[in-house]
Amino acid sequence: MLTISKPLSASQAQTYHVREFASQKQNYWSRDQQGHSEWQGRLAEQWGLQGGVGSEHFARLSEGQHPHTEEQLVRHQVSRTYEGKFGREVTSAEHRAGWDATFSAPKSVSITALVGGDDRVREAHGESVRAALRELERYTQARIGNVHAPETTGKFIAATFEHDTARPVDGYAAPQLHTHAVIFNMTERENGPENGKQMRALQPHEMFVSQRYATAVYRSELAVRLEKLGYELERGKHGQPEVKGYTKEYLEASSPRREQIKDHLREQGIDGAAAAQIAAHHTRDRKELLSPGEVLQRHRELAAQYGHQADRVVAHARQHGQYQVPEPEVQAKQAVTWARDHVFERSAVQDRRAILETALVRGMGETTYAQLRQEFERRIEAGEFREVSHVGAGRQYTTAVMVRMEREIVGRMQEGNRRDYGDPMLVSPQVRIATEDRHPELNASQRQAVDEIFLSREKVVGLDGIAGAGKTTTLFVVREGAEAEGYRVEGFAPTSRAAQKLEEAGMETSTLQKHLVRGQQPDTGEKRLYVLDESSLASTRQVHEFVNRLHANDRVLLVGDGGNTSRLRPGGPSRSSRTPV
DSSP: OEEEOSOEEHHHHHHHIIIIISOTTTOOOSSOSSOEEEEESHHHHHTTOOSSOOHHHHHHHHTTBOTTTOOBOSOOOOOOEEEOGGGOEEEOOOOEEEEEEEEEOOHHHHHHHHTSOOHHHHHHHHHHHHHHHHHHHTTOEEOOOTTOOOEEOOOOOEEEEEEEEOOOBTTBOOEEEEEEEEEESOEEEEEEEETTEEEEOEEOHHHHHTHHHHHHHHHHHHHHHHHHTTOOEEEOTTSOEEESSOOHHHHHHTOHHHHHHHHHHHHHTOOSHHHHHHHHHHTOOOOOOOOHHHHHHHHHHHHHHTTOHHHHHHHHHHHHOOOOOSOHHHHHHHHHHHHHHHHTTTOSOEEHHHHHHHHHHHTTTTSOHHHHHHHHHHHHHHTSEEEEEEETTEEEEEEHHHHHHHHHHHHHHHHHHOOOTTSOOSSOHHHHHHHHHTOTTOOHHHHHHHHHHHHOOSSEEEEEOOTTSSHHHHHHHHHHHHHHTTOEEEEEESSHHHHHHHHTTTOEEEEHHHHHHTOOOOOOOOOEEEEETTGGGSOHHHHHHHHHTOOTTEEEEEEEOOSSOSSOEEOOSSOOOSSOO
16 A cells, blocks of 8 residues: 655655665665665756766755756755744754655565565566556646645656665564665656746655555556466455465464554554554664675564465465456456446546546456446447546546436426416415414524525525534425425435434424335325425435436425524525536
C-alpha cells in the first residue's frame, strides 16, 4: 500500500537521506550494501537524471534548486525565530522539501522475495512501484497562489530508495520490502513567462486524494506480475494480494514491528491511523549495524522454526512456471462493468480515479491496469461514460444511464406539478389555520415554511434548511396538518440513522430502500404524503424508482440541507438534477 508523509523540511529530507534512505550504516540490504535507488518522473527525464540517486543532486532539489546548476527554482524560506503578537516567540516554517511516499509490499510478498530469495519478486515490486508513480504523477498540480486555483501539470521529480527490512524489535529486523519515493516540492507549468515554462512549488492536495488510487494500481500490477511468475494468490484482509502457502503464525512472527505498535495502542487505549503513526514513532528501536549475512541468518533461523515455508513456496512457483491470465480482455470488461454499477449506485457523478480504482480492486490478478484503462477509454468513446466536469486534477464522469434517469426524474416531477389551480392545496384553509394556531412556538421562518407547504398545489415540493434550523419541529407540524386532512404520512431516508430523525417528528419511518423492496403497490385511492429526508443522499436509481411508483393522490416532500442558509425555506417544484439534462 501507499502512505504519504507530512511535508519534510529541507533539513529533514537531507538528514533522512544520509541516515535512512541511502546510508550504508543504517540500512540493511540483502543484495548489496548500497541499496537500490533511482530517479523517477518527467522532470528527472527532462534534466537527464538517471540511475542511482546522488547526494548532491538530492540536496539541491531538497532546497528547491536545479540539480545541475544550483539555480533557485522555487522560493526558499529559511526558518527564523522572532517576537510575534503579545511578545510571544514565533518560529516560522522551513522550506518544504517534499513528501515521502512509501510503497509497502504485503508481508507474504516480502518473505517470498527476501527469505525465499526470489529476486524476481523484488523486481515485480519495483516495476509495480514505477507504474503507480507514473499514475500518481498525472495528478501533480502547481501552487499558483493568491486567489488562483492550482494548475494541473502532470510533472514531478522523485527519488526512490528500496529497503528490505522493518525497524528492529528486540534486535530482530524483520523482512519488509518497501520503497521510499521522495517527491520533491517542485513542478513545471507550460504557460510560464519565459520560454513558455515556469517552475512552481507543488500543491499536494491531489496527491493525497490519489493515494488510494495509486495503491490500487500498485497492487493490481504486483498481482499480475506475481501470477506470471507462478505464484498462487489470495486477497488479504485489506484487499492486498498475498502469496498462498504461509501460515498465520509465521506471518505474525515475521511482523514483530506491527505487533509492537498494536501492543502500544492497546496499552494507551487509543486507535486510528493517526494514533498508529504516533505509536510507530514512540516505539522505534535504534537501528543496529548488521551485515547482510547477519540479517539473512536471522531470517533463516526464524524460517526454520516454522518449517522453511518460503523455500517451499518459491520452489512450487518455479516448478509451476509462468501463469498466463485467461482472457484478460474479458476480465477487464467485467471489472469495468462491475465498477460502473457499483460506484454509480450512490452518486450520479464520479471521479475517474474512483471508477478505475474500483475496477482495479475487482480485477486484481485477472487483468492489467493498461487493459482496464483501455476498456474505460473505449467506453468513453462509445458514449457509455460521459465527462461532465473537472474537479481539481481529476475528471468527473457520469453514464448514459444516469443521464436518462435524471431526465426521467425531472420530467416526471414536472409532469406531476402541472396542476390546475382548481386542484386542492395540501390542506384546506381551515385545517391550516387551526394547525398553525396550535403551535405558537414556531418562529417566523418555521411558520413561513409550514404555511407555504400547506398552501402548495404541486405534487412534489422541497424543504431546505441547515442542521439546527428547526426542520424536525417544522415536519412535526406538517405531519399533524396532513393527517388532519386525511393523508397517511410516511417518512423515508437513505439510512437507518437518518430515518430515526424523522421519528422525532411523530411519523412512521423506514429507509427508502426498504420501501422500494416492497415493490409496486396497487392504487387504492388513499391519500399519502411521503417525506424523503436527506433527499440529496439518495441514489439516482432509488429516486427514479420512487417517483415512478407514485399514484395520483400521492404527494412528496423532499427535505434537504442547503448548507448555505440559516433559515428554513420551501424549495422549487422539482428535484435539482445533478448531471446535465
